[in-house]
Amino acid sequence: MEALARFFARFVSLFVFLLLETVAMIMIIRGGQFQKAAFMSGNVVVGTRVYSMVSSLTDYVSLKYTNTALAQENANLQQQLVTLQSQLDKIHADSLQQPIDTPLLVIPAKVIYSTTNQLHNIIIIDKGSAHGISSGMGVIDCHGVVGVVRSVSENCAAIISALSIKLQISGKFKGNNYLCSVSWDGCSPRTGVVLGIPLHVIPAVGDTILTSGHSAIFPENIPIGIVKSITENSATAWCDLSVRYSAEFASLTFVNVIAYKNQQELLSLQKSMEE
């Protein structure tokens, strides 16, 4: 009888184990949709509230660094403004010229949660659909590309970080405009990889990789990273590059979301071409 009871007890624990693992597996496999749904319905709101509380405390630590970075960016922008203003003045002298219409809008936002230790890292910011953010928009910071908006609730948005093995960013070399695609190596939060570059492109260590502007997510010429090392594959005529990201993912504080005014139009056009 005792043996039977023990057997039964063991059976129960195995059963519970299998049940729990099955539930967990279903959650993992359907993870993407599940996560999106949970985010939309606001189940994560409690979480984001906690994170924004914590980030309001911890932000003080990085205040000095953030300040310097912002001042630097400000100076760069000032310089661009001066040059562009002088060009604009010249254009206005021509009375037939149409007024310039900016195709994109930059929405500043603050990071309230971010991870760098997973294979699919995410970032949560404190602006959402109420501020004009929708999924598919590109996110940059003052150094370079950060990620792409995945899902949006009213007051916050979840971003797939460039540190995600699923995300590929279309880029180009600064010198020769050769197109490439930057993905993450899945290991260090500082390095990405560019695979399969033909040797005739002659990449060099220190080359800058910029966004190509072909995807209607990021504007052209936003830095993605700098070539750190080159591995030549003698069997094929390709080489693989390791890229140091321009953005500092471990200490993100402020980011800008790029809202293209005609993104939907571009996407539907692209889709119709593919069909």
Add this chain to the structure above:
Amino acid sequence: MKNYLSIVWDFLLLGALQVLFFNQVHLFGAGSVFIYVLFVLRLPLQISSTGVMLLSAMMGVFIDVFSQSFGLHTAAIVLIAYLRPSILRMFFSPEEREKYAPTYGLVGANFFKYAVLMILIHHITLFMLEAFSFKYMVSVLIKTLTSSLLTFLFVFVLEIIKRKNIRQW
């Protein structure tokens, strides 16, 4: 009553520590710390294996919700909770298994052997499920080793600190 409270306290303390602090930490480029594993390691021995699994599933769901990683941590922690009785039998004598809980204060240095094995199994499951393919095997192994080392380090420190509290029971 006091025992129940200590489990709840462990749950909240380790969960909060993981979510609010260790989730943001990424040491030496490749290692992260999953301190919440200590919750399963320390659970009292009187609890049935089903109870241990349910408690650890709760912990896994808690971590998953706050890390936006649905199911990953739950799957890994439930696996070590299921294997816990067998691993306990590997390292501890029957007398030691009569004690209140497998903690450093009660069972001595053998605790750390048991902790290392549990942490290794947990981490390799977690990272393999996260990658969900063998393409990233090398990176998964590197991450498993560095993260296990780091997690063990923090488990060690917490156990040493908590040793005195446990001895009062």
